[in-house]
Amino acid sequence: MKNIKDYDLEALKQEFVEIGEKPFRAEQVFKWIYDAKVTSFDEMTNLSLELREKLKKEYTMCNFNIIKKQESSDGTKKYLFDVLDGNAIETVLMSYHHGYSLCVSSQIGCKMGCKFCASTGIQFVRNLTSGEIVEQILAVERDNGIRISNVVFMGIGEPLNNYNNVVNAIRIINNPKGINIGARHISISTSGLVPGIYRLAEENIQCTLSISLHATTNEKRSEMMPVNNAFPIEQLIQACKDYIEKTNRRISFEYALAKDNNDNLEDAKRLIKLLKGMICHVNLIPINKIENGIYTKSSNENIIKFRDYLNEHGIVATIRRELGSDIDAACGQLRRKNLNNNKNS
Numbered sequence: 036m037k038n039i040k041d042y043d044l045e046a047l048k049q050e051f052v053e054i055g056e057k058p059f060r061a062e063q064v065f066k067w068i069y070d071a072k073v074t075s076f077d078e079m080t081n082l083s084l085e086l087r088e089k090l091k092k093e094y095t096m097c098n099f100n101i102i103k104k105q106e107s108s109d110g111t112k113k114y115l116f117d118v119l120d121g122n123a124i125e126t127v128l129m130s131y132h133h134g135y136s137l138c139v140s141s142q143i144g145c146k147m148g149c150k151f152c153a154s155t156g157i158q159f160v161r162n163l164t165s166g167e168i169v170e171q172i173l174a175v176e177r178d179n180g181i182r183i184s185n186v187v188f189m190g191i192g193e194p195l196n197n198y199n200n201v202v203n204a205i206r207i208i209n210n211p212k213g214i215n216i217g218a219r220h221i222s223i224s225t226s227g228l229v230p231g232i233y234r235l236a237e238e239n240i241q242c243t244l245s246i247s248l249h250a251t252t253n254e255k256r257s258e259m260m261p262v263n264n265a266f267p268i269e270q271l272i273q274a275c276k277d278y279i280e281k282t283n284r285r286i287s288f289e290y291a292l293a294k295d296n297n298d299n300l301e302d303a304k305r306l307i308k309l310l311k312g313m314i315c316h317v318n319l320i321p322i323n324k325i326e327n328g329i330y331t332k333s334s335n336e337n338i339i340k341f342r343d344y345l346n347e348h349g350i351v352a353t354i355r356r357e358l359g360s361d362i363d364a365a366c367g368q369l370r371r372k373n374l375n376n377n378k379n380s
């Protein structure tokens with residue numbers, strides 16, 4: 036069955052014309068889903084009974100069921116959703132003074148194989164559809180009676196590896212008649228798929244781009260992130276420079292500090308050299324140790340030293356607040372769990 040949440044408004048209007056309905060009916064359906072936030076076609080009472088029956092036969096509303104919900108002592112909530120085909124994904128809700136931020140997954144599993152990430156080593160199953168990305172937001176809003184104000188594509192998966200669905204989802208999330216979250220409140224994080232960065236620069240979307248950099252030499256980065264073999268640091272940084280020139284948008288670089296691995300003064304110096312002159316921001320993440328992982332957190336003292344050194348040399352750097360680590364909801368701790376037999380958990 037087709038998923039009604041896979042369609043942005045224009046696409047839904049076109050779809051309705053194809054099934055012999057007036058485009059304004061698509062507007063009404065969109066309004067029911069994203070404004071009234073209903074979960075069934077039966078509730079769309081300004082549509083004829085006949086049309087509601089027709090929609091019920093052709094489309095699913097794709098309402099996720101919550102398999103499991105864990106709440107951290109800091110208020111962060113981690114959801115395990117049943118995506119209705121036997122698979123499950125994780126989504127994390129974080130609460131900040133400026134509102135609620137949701138960390139969404141873009142794929143079931145991940146192909147990138149980053150050594151420090153818990154999503155690695157589990158089987159890649161498939162891309163999520165746009166509707167399944169959008170539903171993560173709606174399901175969390177329903178469960179908490181809240182409105183999400185920020186969305187980050189930092190859950191499971193590589194968003195630029197599921198390019199079309201992610202960009203279409205962003206259009207639905209950003210559409211004033213859709214979820215209506217400003218593009219500047221939406222971030223895509225990538226491990227560094229250079230062609231995707233160039234493609235994204237051509238889209239007319241003002242979302243924030245985050246680059247998971249994590250190392251300053253090709254040797255070290257390839258060791259941590261196999262994607263670096265295909266797109267080494269020079270190519271990645273050039274793509275970022277071109278992206279900034281084209282979009283005038285600031286890029287955010289993620290740098291997860293691991294003890295005695297990428298956290299010394301020489302790394303800081305190379306990072307400054309790499310990023311010099313770019314409009315950017317560095318997000319330092321104390322690396323979260325994963326089960327059987329080889330990387331451990333840098334000391335707090337060292338992280339502060341690293342940040343201060345960058346700031347003193349003209350690179351704006353902040354330390355990411357750690358949320359939800361007690362429920363395995365912090366950066367890199369998400370992993371797809373198998374709904375049927377938990378064989379990957």
Ligand code: SAH
Pocket residue numbers: 147151152153188189190191192193194224225226227246247289291320321322323324325366367368
């Ligand atoms: N595939 C995308 C988005 C998912 S990962 C990407 O690579 O950017 C989201 C962020 O968490 C990335 O910056 C990733 O490098 C970081 N991350 C992954 N594992 C981590 C860990 N164990 N500790 C800290 N950050 C981690």
